[in-house]
Amino acid sequence: MYPEVVAKIVNDYLERVKSQLRLVPAREQEEFLREIQSHVYEAYRQTEGDDDVARVLAVLRNLGEPSEVVADRLPGTMVRSGAKRNLPLYILTGILIALFGIPLGFGGVGVLIGLLAAVAGILVAYFAAAGSILLVGAIFTLLSFVRFALPDLWDKLVLLGVIQINGPAAEFLDRLSPPDQALLMILIATVFVACGLGLLWLGKYMLRGMRFLLTLTLDWTRRFAQTVRRQLRRDKHPGLPVSQVSFVKN
Amino acid sequence: MLEPGTWYCRILGIVQYSDESRDRRVTQLRKGILELAVMGVLYHERHYGYSLVRVLTESGSISLKEGTVYPILARLNADGLVRSEWVESDQGPPRKYYGLTSSGRQLFDELSKEFELLISLVQRKWKGREQAAHEGKKLVVRKA
Numbered sequence: 001m002y003p004e005v006v007a008k009i010v011n012d013y014l015e016r017v018k019s020q021l022r023l024v025p026a027r028e029q030e031e032f033l034r035e036i037q038s039h040v041y042e043a044y045r046q047t048e049g050d051d052d053v054a055r056v057l058a059v060l061r062n063l064g065e066p067s068e069v070v071a072d073r074l075p076g077t078m079v080r081s082g083a084k085r086n087l088p089l090y091i092l093t094g095i096l097i098a099l100f101g102i103p104l105g106f107g108g109v110g111v112l113i114g115l116l117a118a119v120a121g122i123l124v125a126y127f128a129a130a131g132s133i134l135l136v137g138a139i140f141t142l143l144s145f146v147r148f149a150l151p152d153l154w155d156k157l158v159l160l161g162v163i164q165i166n167g168p169a170a171e172f173l174d175r176l177s178p179p180d181q182a183l184l185m186i187l188i189a190t191v192f193v194a195c196g197l198g199l200l201w202l203g204k205y206m207l208r209g210m211r212f213l214l215t216l217t218l219d220w221t222r223r224f225a226q227t228v229r230r231q232l233r234r235d236k237h238p239g240l241p242v243s244q245v246s247f248v249k250n
Numbered sequence: 251m252l253e254p255g256t257w258y259c260r261i262l263g264i265v266q267y268s269d270e271s272r273d274r275r276v277t278q279l280r281k282g283i284l285e286l287a288v289m290g291v292l293y294h295e296r297h298y299g300y301s302l303v304r305v306l307t308e309s310g311s312i313s314l315k316e317g318t319v320y321p322i323l324a325r326l327n328a329d330g331l332v333r334s335e336w337v338e339s340d341q342g343p344p345r346k347y348y349g350l351t352s353s354g355r356q357l358f359d360e361l362s363k364e365f366e367l368l369i370s371l372v373q374r375k376w377k378g379r380e381q382a383a384h385e386g387k388k389l390v391v392r393k394a
Contacts, residue, residue, distance in 0.1 A: 001342065031346075035299060035320070038343045042300035043316070045342065064317035071321045 001041065006056045010040055017066040036069065112217065123203075123210055130199035137192030144185035151178055284314075285322050286365060289350060289358045292332060298345035299323065323348055331357060 002010060014033055021029045043059040063069060143163070147154050157163045165173060173181055284306075291297060291305050302323075303316045326332040331354035336344045350358065 032320075032324075034343070035346045038339075038345055039299045039303075039316070039320075041342045042298075042345075046300075062316045064315040068315060069317035069320055071318075 002044070002056070003052050006044070006052050009053065009056050009060070010037070013040070013060050013066070017069060020066050020070045032070075036063075039063065116213070116217065119210060119213060123206055126199070126206060127203055130196050130203060133192055133199065134196030137189045137194075137196055140185050140189030140192060144182040144189060147178055147185060148182035154178075283365075284318065285326070286358070286361055288319060288322050289326065289331070289354060290362070292348055292350045293355060293358055296347045296349040298337075298347050300345075302348070326354065330354075 001007070014037060017036055018029065018033060021032065024032070040056075040059055040063065043062065044056055047055045047059055049055045049058075146157070154163070173184075176184065287306060288302065291302060297305065299319060300316075303314065303319055306319070307314050323332065323334075327334060327348075331351060332348045333351050334346050334348050337347050338344050
C-alpha cells in the first residue's frame with residue numbers, strides 16, 4: 001500500500017494515537033485506528049509530490065497531533081464504559097466530600113473572611129493613629145499661638161490645670177522666654193503635622209493594597225461561581241458539549 | 251482594578267491580551283460552530299472522514315486541522331446524532347461513512363435557527379456601530 005519508509009512513519013503515528021487511547025475499550029480503539037488509517041491513506045493518495053516522505057509528513061501535519069485527534073473521545077468513552085462500575089466509588093467520594101470537604105470549605109471561607117477583617121482592622125487602626133498625630137500637631141499649633149499672642153490666657157489655662165507640664169520638660173521650658181516657648185511648640189507641631197500627613201500619604205498605598213485584595217477575592221469567588229454554574233449546566237445536559245449548552249432551550 | 255500589565259497582575263501570572271489569547275478564542279468559537287457545520291454537511295449527504303474534511307475546507311476560507319473532525323464525529327455518534335457504516339473501497343482500505351440520524355436532523359434544524367438568531371444579533375450590533383460612526387463623521391463635516 002505504501003513504500004516501506006512511509007509505512008513505518010504511518011505505523012509510528014498510529015502507535016502514538018493508540019497510546020493516547022489506552023483507556024478506550026479495545027473494539028472502539030481498533031475501529032478508530034482503522035478510521036485514521038483510512039484517512040491517512042486517502043490524504044496520502046490525494047497529496048501530490050515526488051518525495052514520498054514529504055507527502056506523508058504533510059498529511060500527518062494536516063491531520064494534527066495524536067492528542068488533538070483523540071481529543072474529547074476519552075471522557076465520553078470513559079463515562080459510558082466505567083460509570084456503573086465506579087458507582088460505589090463515586091458514592092464513597094460523595095460521602096467523604098460531605099463529611100470533610102464541606103466543613104473544610106466553610107473553614108476556608110471563615111479563614112478568608114477573618115483575614116480580610118484583620119487587614120481592615122489594621123487599616124482602621126493605621127488611619128486612627130495618623131488622625132491622632134495630626135490632632136496633636138493641631139493642638140501644639142494652637143498652644144503656640146496662645147503662648148505667643150495671648151500670654152494672659154496661657155497663664156489662666158496653667159492656673160486652671162488645663163495645661164500641665166511637669167518634670168524635665170517643664171524645667172527646660174521655664175528657662176526659655178515665652179516667644180521661644182511658642183517657637184519650640186510650633187516646631188514640635190510641624191513635626192507632628194508632617195508625620196501625620198506622611199502617614200496619610202502612605203495610607204493611600206495601603207488603601208490600594210486593601211482594595212486590590214478585596215477585588216482579587218471577589219474575582220476568585222466570581223470565577224469559582226462561574227465554574228460551578230457551568231458544571232451544573234453540563235450536568236443538566238450531559239449529552240452535549242459545553243460549547244452547545246447555551247443553544248438548548250430549557 | 252485587575253488590569254493586565256500592572257505589577258500585581260504580572261506576579262499573579264495574569265498576562266496581557268495577546269495573539270495566543272486571540273487564537274484560543276477563535277478556536278473556541280470555531281469549535282462550537284464546526285460541529286454545526288459538520289452536521290450541515292452530513293444533513294445532505296453521507297461522508298467519510300476525509301471527504302468531510304475536503305467539503306469543509308474546499309471554500310478555502312478557513313484552515314482546519316483535519317484531525318479535529320474525528321472528535322466531533324465521535325461526540326455526535328455517542329449522542330446518537332449520526333450513524334456510521336463501514337463501506338469497502340476499491341481504492342484502498344474501507345471507509346467509515348457517516349450520515350445524520352432523524353434526531354440529528356431535527357437537532358440541526360433547531361440549532362441552525364438558533365445560529366441564525368445569533369448571527370443576526372451580532373450583525374445588528376455591528377451595523378449599529380458602523381452607522382453611529384458614520385453619522386458622527388457627518389456631524390464633524392457640518393461643524394467645519
